[in-house]
Amino acid sequence: MTNTPLSPRPLSHLAAERRRVMSAAQLRAHGVSAAEAAAHCRPGGAWQQALPGVYLLHPGPPTSEERLHAALLYADRQPQPSDAMVTGLAALALYRFSAAPPLPSLDRIDVLVPRTRRLRSTGYVRIVRAAQEMPRAVEVTGLPVAPVARALADAVARIDDAPTVRRLLTEAVRDGHCEPTAVVRELNRLRLLTRPHVVDAVDALLAEGRALAEDRLYRMVRAHGLPEPLWNVDLRLPGGPHLGGVDAYWPDQAVAVELDTRSPRHDDDATWSEYTRKREHLERLGITVVHLTPRKLRDCLEQQAVVVRTALMAAGDRAPAAYVVVLPR
Incomplete structure (x- = not known):
């Protein structure tokens, strides 16, 4: 065949x-x-x-x-x-x-x-x-x-044109394409943060990301019927040391919210250690600290509102917190 x-x-x-x-x-x-x-x-x-x-x-x-x-x-x-x-x-x-x-x-x-x-x-x-x-x-x-x-x-x-770089980075964050930390991490990985025009654009990017995260936090409080907190305040012990700034604080419940907008340009471990020390100090004083990230506020706002509401409701079950002085930041 x-x-x-x-x-x-x-x-x-x-x-x-x-x-x-x-x-x-x-x-x-x-x-x-x-x-x-x-x-x-x-x-x-x-x-x-x-x-x-x-x-x-x-x-x-x-x-x-x-x-x-x-x-x-x-x-x-x-x-x-x-x-x-x-x-x-x-x-x-x-x-x-x-x-x-x-x-x-x-x-x-x-x-x-x-x-x-x-x-x-x-x-x-x-x-x-x-x-x-x-x-x-x-x-x-x-x-x-x-x-x-x-x-x-x-x-x-x-791209060597500074305005173009700034427009691209800002649009990425403003239009919700990605988080600032992800952008900065990639720029750092490609060793682009030694270029002055890129550094300037990154500063604008981080400021834009911070503003967007704060806006989402405001909307979370108001859209989900949470009590109005004191916004962007510093906490101090009476006559004592500065305890640190927080993005929102409910003095009656001794609950604070802090946004994690760390820049990957810096040593993440060192910055996180500072966050941790501040949080532990506040919690030793009886203040509950709720740690939120911009990404969580963007992707699951309702869930984050539940987290904050739970912390506020649990205040009555805790021992009274130490008295702290609240100052505008």
């Missing part, structure tokens, strides 16, 4: 593909050899080579989506993209940042790959290697995209 090889699928079927961008490996899977692909890319041909090993299956200019797919196929060189992901300004455009240029205007598309990948930047693709492990990609419009904080850091690494 003679085994007759299967005939390759006709090339006409490729025109019906949803994406008209394919790698050489994908074309081979469809029965198209490298020689046939090259023949279709000759002057006047129906195809064109978008990037090494990546083909555009029509003669016209690529769309923004096709450029992105081609960049990922080039970076991955597999039938389907797996670990490569869009980062930098292209990623921010996909996240719909108003401060990021639109995709068609970008001369380069940054693609994040593992540090062990042997690959060079070429054409409009700029390869960015992860210094450590790869982040988990976020799917945006069907494409693997770096998380906002990482994409921001990769974008900032290429």
